[in-house]
Amino acid sequence: MKINVWGCRGSLPSPDPENYKYGGNTSCVQVIEGDTCIILDGGSGIQRLGKQLGPEIKEIHILLTHLHIDHTMGLGFFLPLYNPNVIVHLWGPSATVEPLLQRLRRYFSAPLFPVRLNELPRHPIIHEVDDSEFEIGGVKIRSTYVCHPGPTLGYRLSTGNSVFAYIPDHELSLGSPNFPNEPEWTSGYEIAKDADLLFHDAEYTAEEYATKIGWGHSSIEDAIEFARLCRVKKLALFHHDPMNSDLRLESMFQECTRNSKLDFEVELCAEGNTYDL
Amino acid sequence: MAAQPLELILGRQFGDSLSMPVFLVDPKGNLLFYNEPAEEILGLRFGETGSMKVEEWSTVFKPTDIDGNPLPPEGLPLVQTLGTQKPAHGSFYIDNLKGERVLITVTAFPIVGRPDRYLGAMAMFWKSPLV
Numbered sequence: 001m002k003i004n005v006w007g008c009r010g011s012l013p014s015p016d017p018e019n020y021k022y023g024g025n026t027s028c029v030q031v032i033e034g035d036t037c038i039i040l041d042g043g044s045g046i047q048r049l050g051k052q053l054g055p056e057i058k059e060i061h062i063l064l065t066h067l068h069i070d071h072t073m074g075l076g077f078f079l080p081l082y083n084p085n086v087i088v089h090l091w092g093p094s095a096t097v098e099p100l101l102q103r104l105r106r107y108f109s110a111p112l113f114p115v116r117l118n119e120l121p122r123h124p125i126i127h128e129v130d131d132s133e134f135e136i137g138g139v140k141i142r143s144t145y146v147c148h149p150g151p152t153l154g155y156r157l158s159t160g161n162s163v164f165a166y167i168p169d170h171e172l173s174l175g176s177p178n179f180p181n182e183p184e185w186t187s188g189y190e191i192a193k194d195a196d197l198l199f200h201d202a203e204y205t206a207e208e209y210a211t212k213i214g215w216g217h218s219s220i221e222d223a224i225e226f227a228r229l230c231r232v233k234k235l236a237l238f239h240h241d242p243m244n245s246d247l248r249l250e251s252m253f254q255e256c257t258r259n260s261k262l263d264f265e266v267e268l269c270a271e272g273n274t275y276d277l
Numbered sequence: 278m279a280a281q282p283l284e285l286i287l288g289r290q291f292g293d294s295l296s297m298p299v300f301l302v303d304p305k306g307n308l309l310f311y312n313e314p315a316e317e318i319l320g321l322r323f324g325e326t327g328s329m330k331v332e333e334w335s336t337v338f339k340p341t342d343i344d345g346n347p348l349p350p351e352g353l354p355l356v357q358t359l360g361t362q363k364p365a366h367g368s369f370y371i372d373n374l375k376g377e378r379v380l381i382t383v384t385a386f387p388i389v390g391r392p393d394r395y396l397g398a399m400a401m402f403w404k405s406p407l408v
Contacts, residue, residue, distance in 0.1 A: 093391070094391055094392035095391055095392065096391050096392060096393075128392070130390075130391060130392055130394065131282060131394065144282075144283070145282070145283040145284075145390070145391065146283060147283060147286070147287065151391050174290070175283065175286045175287055175290060176286065176290070177289060177290050177293045183278065183280060184278045184279070184280055184281055185280070185281060185286055185289060186280060186286070187280075187283050187286050188280075189280040190279060190280045
């Protein structure tokens with residue numbers, strides 16, 4: 001399983017020169033397993049990914065964690081959607097009342113966007129998932145609702161013995177009364193346990209989080225404790241605050257990990273990173 | 278141990294935050310959590326009991342009707358909700374483990390997650406004045 005990062009910024013694209021190292025595009029991660037092409041989220045990073053996909057790619061699966069704008073804003077600029085020779089599947093979370101198709105149409109319609117879904121040369125195939133298990137190509141996928149405003153999924157992708165867990169937007173402390181001590185009562189645990197690689201929300205420092213409770217995101221400290229609880233081998237901190245420059249991200253990282261004794265790898269995720277599992 | 282669904286995790290957190298007594302059960306009726314105000318009424322600490330099966334928790338408190346006749350488990354609102362997946366409400370006496378007879382009123386409701394997943398039930402109850 002090969003994983004390419006096309007965007008790991010949170011909330012808002014921030015292509016500022018001082019964000020060059022970690023990147024300014026919002027959530028988009030490509031997972032390649034043999035001929036299978038899976039894309040996690042359709043943030044602004046998916047636009048560049050779409051330009052680079054070769055003509056050999058005939059089928060693409062986009063797995064949306066949720067429909068907040070930073071995870072969907074790139075969809076309308078994803079070139080394969082305009083190529084009649086490519087089948088695009090859109091997977092996303094079920095809601096209580098409104099079908100996923102209807103919720104996606106809000107973006108693909110006026111006043112937000114000039115092209116409607118049914119005007120695309122080939123209508124994407126819509127799949128609703130909740131606490132589900134399914135398979136795409138050779139990749140086994142598990143999805144579970146996680147703690148974030150609105151229906152939001154985490155995804156666990158497995159091939160052979162390799163596991164990649166993706167929970168880009170997740171508020172750990174809000175949903176877990178005794179965090180990080182009880183796996184049974186920790187949102188996202190089933191997605192991340194024993195993963196070889198975890199991408200996890202780490203938008204704030206603990207101090208910043210205290211003023212943003214309920215906004216749906218986690219601190220770096222909580223993300224690290226979650227990774228420890230889940231016994232992951234490597235944690236890539238994801239969903240960087242658009243206000244934070246490269247320098248600020250690195251100083252936050254050093255500050256938050258200075259006193260941590262870690263028996264697993266932790267790093268700041270950067271646009272352009274690749275991982276082989 | 279498998280993690281609980283998000284809705285039950287948030288339900289526990291919600292119950293943990295309330296000053297009114299709360300029970301949280303899974304679809305099989307296993308008592309997953311009760312909060313501190315519930316501990317006060319029941320005379321039991323959750324930390325000591327942990328989760329309990331329905332056969333255990335529905336009898337441990339010796340529920341009785343107003344005349345002192347034992348109430349079968351299916352007479353309890355929360356057990357009714359587990360059976361019907363509909364809200365239920367009622368009042369009854371319990372003899373708690375402190376040896377006190379307490380009149381409690383209970384409202385139980387099912388927990389149904391997105392898109393239509395039955396995940397268990399929550400009961401909120403409060404101590405009523407003895408009549």
